[in-house]
Amino acid sequence: MRILLTNDDGIRAPGIVALHDALIDARNEHGGPLLLPREHRASPHHEFSLVTPIAPLTVQSATGHGVTFDEPLMVQDVKVNERMGGIAVDGRPADCVKLAISSLWPERHGKDARPDLLISGMNAGANCGINVIYSGTVAAAIEGAFLGVPSIAVSMLIRPGPLLFDVAARWGRETIERLLAGGLPDPHEIISINIPTPERDGPRPPIRVCPMNTHGLVDAYERRVSPAGNVYYWAAGHGLDFHATDAGTDVAELMGGCITVTPLRYDLTRHETMTRWRARLGL
Numbered sequence: 001m002r003i004l005l006t007n008d009d010g011i012r013a014p015g016i017v018a019l020h021d022a023l024i025d026a027r028n029e030h031g032g033p034l035l036l037p038r039e040h041r042a043s044p045h046h047e048f049s050l051v052t053p054i055a056p057l058t059v060q061s062a063t064g065h066g067v068t069f070d071e072p073l074m075v076q077d078v079k080v081n082e083r084m085g086g087i088a089v090d091g092r093p094a095d096c097v098k099l100a101i102s103s104l105w106p107e108r109h110g111k112d113a114r115p116d117l118l119i120s121g122m123n124a125g126a127n128c129g130i131n132v133i134y135s136g137t138v139a140a141a142i143e144g145a146f147l148g149v150p151s152i153a154v155s156m157l158i159r160p161g162p163l164l165f166d167v168a169a170r171w172g173r174e175t176i177e178r179l180l181a182g183g184l185p186d187p188h189e190i191i192s193i194n195i196p197t198p199e200r201d202g203p204r205p206p207i208r209v210c211p212m213n214t215h216g217l218v219d220a221y222e223r224r225v226s227p228a229g230n231v232y233y234w235a236a237g238h239g240l241d242f243h244a245t246d247a248g249t250d251v252a253e254l255m256g257g258c259i260t261v262t263p264l265r266y267d268l269t270r271h272e273t274m275t276r277w278r279a280r281l282g283l
Contacts, residue, residue: 002050004100004115004149005086007123008063008093008136011055012080015122018165019154020084022173023051023119050109053086054100056093056136061125063092065139073099093120093140101147117184118144119176121154121193122169128155128194128250129213129242132264141190142266150185152176152193157254159197167198175207175259190264194254208258213249215242 003023007016057076074090087104089096097118106113120140127135137153144151154176156168175193185191192212196205218241221233245251250260 001116002109002113003052004097004105004118004144005051005053006055006093006096006100006118006120006140008056008060008120008140009124010059011053011057011078011086011088013059013124014163014165015124015156015169016053016055017080017084018169019119019122019172020051020053021166022169024083026173026177052105052108052115053080053084054089054096054104055086056096057088057090060092060136061123062134063136063139064134065094065142066092067094067098068092075099075104093136094143097140097143097147101144101149115144115149117180118149118151119154120144120151122165122172122195123153123155124158124163124165126155126157126194126240126254127153127192128240128254128260128262129245130216131239132192132212132262138190138192138264141192142264145188145190146266148187150187150189152179152185152191154193154195156195157197161197162200164198164200167200167202168195171195171198171204171259174204175261178207179261188266190266192250192260192262192264194250194260194262196254196257196259205257205259207261208253209261209263210248210250210253212262212264213242213245213251215244215246217242 005020009015068091073095076088078088079085089099120137123137127138132138137155141151141153154172172193172195218237220237222236224232224234250262253260
């Protein structure tokens with residue numbers, strides 16, 4: 001399986017490094033890769049070929065689904081550490097995916113080649129509830145699915161204490177393995193995974209499939225005045241402070257200590273209201 005690995009925290013961020021290591025370390029009882037559709041698992045020699053990181057050069061958190069049109073996208077090969085190398089794109093997460101699938105991947109892996117799966121993350125911070133709208137991590141996954149590559153976003157809830165990216169990445173990989181046990185998602189499917197803050201020796205949390213919480217964030221801004229007398233505002237809200245949290249949603253389950261799995265879609269059409277609006281227009 002060939003995996004395109006991207007994120008929004010930048011190619012050198014600890015989350016993507018930890019997830020990269022967890023993916024390439026995946027092994028089954030035959031000594032081969034776990035991240036394979038079930039029909040391939042009998043062959044220990046099947047190539048767990050590539051985990052190719054193509055990610056932003058710099059931090060692009062909360063850039064959403066923005067793309068670049070009026071500036072060049074500079075790229076460079078980078079060696080992050082002894083285990084991970086990749087391609088840094090001086091652009092946004094959606095830029096990375098568009099460029100990867102259209103140009104960088106076939107240039108490196110052969111004409112008409114495409115990744116089998118896109119994984120975006122692991123983000124340092126949860127992307128649950130309405131945050132999926134703002135998230136560059138989720139935007140990268142949405143872009144991949146839109147272009148026909150099944151895509152999974154992985155994010156970790158950050159709370160005070162040690163940031164155990166390696167443990168969270170292992171939990172993320174194990175969750176992905178379970179999702180792929182019956183085969184790859186459909187080409188245009190998107191799945192968002194959120195991992196609770198891990199403890200070093202704690203058990204893997206239970207997994208819940210749940211919808212996103214759709215209540216808005218409680219926004220807060222500090223009013224300040226510059227030395228020149230100009231008024232400005234500095235965002236001071238908490239990214240996980242929602243006006244309400246419905247039981248059984250991703251926010252409730254994640255805060256309750258569960259790994260959450262939320263299927264998403266990029267079609268924003270409200271199909272159930274189209275008849276009503278046609279009628280109003282006499283169509």
